[in-house]
Amino acid sequence: MxxxxxxxxxxxxxxxxxxxxxxxxxxxxxxxxxxxxxxxxxxxxxxxxxxxxxxxxxxxxxxxxxxxxxxxxxxxxxxxxxxxxxxxxxxxxxxxxxxxxxxxxxxxxxxxSRETEARYGYLAAINSTTLQDGYVFDLGGGSMQLVRVEGRLALDSGSWPLGTVRMSERFLPPNGPAKRKQLDELREHLAGELAGVRWLTGADSGGRRLVGIGGTVRNLAAAAQRATGLPSNGVQGTVIEREVLDELVQRLAALPASERATVPGVKPARADLILAGALVVQAVLKAGGFEGMETTEAGLREGIFFERLLSDRDPPLLENVRQASVLNLAAHLAPALRPARACRRGGGRGRGP
CATH class of the missing domain: 3.30.420.40 (ATPase, nucleotide binding domain)
Known part of the structure; x- marks a missing residue:
């Protein structure tokens, strides 16, 4: 660009x-x-x-x-x-x-394509976090993508029709709390879909770090922040821990969809989908043996943008995410700092002996 x-x-x-x-x-x-x-x-x-x-x-x-x-x-x-x-x-x-x-x-x-969608999620996560080895998880309304990362490079990827809209409509009631049988059926379905993913569940699955992207992941991170008493100033880097997620699932399942937005952090626009999303995340954590999921505010849109921004690189990855983030912040702050510097210089010259 x-x-x-x-x-x-x-x-x-x-x-x-x-x-x-x-x-x-x-x-x-x-x-x-x-x-x-x-x-x-x-x-x-x-x-x-x-x-x-x-x-x-x-x-x-x-x-x-x-x-x-x-x-x-x-x-x-x-x-x-x-x-x-x-x-x-x-x-x-x-x-x-x-x-x-x-x-x-x-x-x-x-x-x-499923492969391209997974790739853009990977580019978003790698260019917005310090992930070196581990996994990228992308949850949308229709599908879920997973990418295995080693040395910042994508080694394996997959896409499954396990999105929040699909899972909500297929397994969970549109009104009223979710019954235990319904939750068990959804959990069994998710476990079956993930059971054959050897690079996720096998002993050679590599790093244990998992980075999640997508609106449902961000909303779950906001709810996890509120549940643990953390200040809410964005969810970049927030870790959704397994125990906190388990408690959120219990709380959400006990409420009808129309009341799930009363759970602090849950957005009304996602209230009817948030339970299915939490169960999908829960299933991935269990299948991969993860203790939690780290959140990034970047998404598929950032992945597409980074592909264009870094088109001269293959793959289009920032060399150093921390350094690039600091330089980006400094560039944004520079115009605001210039008047202050000028005032300090001007004030110094205007003083008498």
């Missing part, structure tokens, strides 16, 4: 649609704008195999908003990267929807 260049990354996820604008300069980058809509395009997909009419209309209306924003902001085709993930990828009527969406949006929309 050239200094001062902007790029809009649009993530058409199974649960939510997001538009994020990034800008980059010499040794710095930042988000400048973000639009979030809880479209829930994957609603009903697990039962029918197709995108339903109501979610399609919500999606098209949101794309109208995104299209108007991009035009008003001077972001054309070369500056916009729109991607679709699990729900749209797997739907039987995906091509019909995409034809309407591309016509409405006016720009190309890429449908990510």
């Amino acid at each position: 050239k200094p001062g260049e902007r790029v809009a990354v649009i993530d058409l996820g199974s649960n939510s649609f997001r538009l994020v604008v990034f800008m980059a300069g010499e040794r710095w980058w930042k988000r400048t704008d973000e639009i979030y809509e809880p479209v829930r395009i994957g609603q009903g997909l697990a039962a029918t195999g197709s995108l339903a009419q109501a979610p399609i209309e919500r999606a098209l209306a949101t794309l109208d908003v995104f299209s108007h924003f991009c035009r008003a902001s001077g972001l054309g085709e070369g500056s916009v990267d729109a991607v679709a993930t699990s729900a749209i990828r797997d739907a039987e009527n995906a091509e019909t929807f995409l034809a309407r969406a591309r016509e409405r949006f006016g720009l190309p929309i890429r449908v990510l």
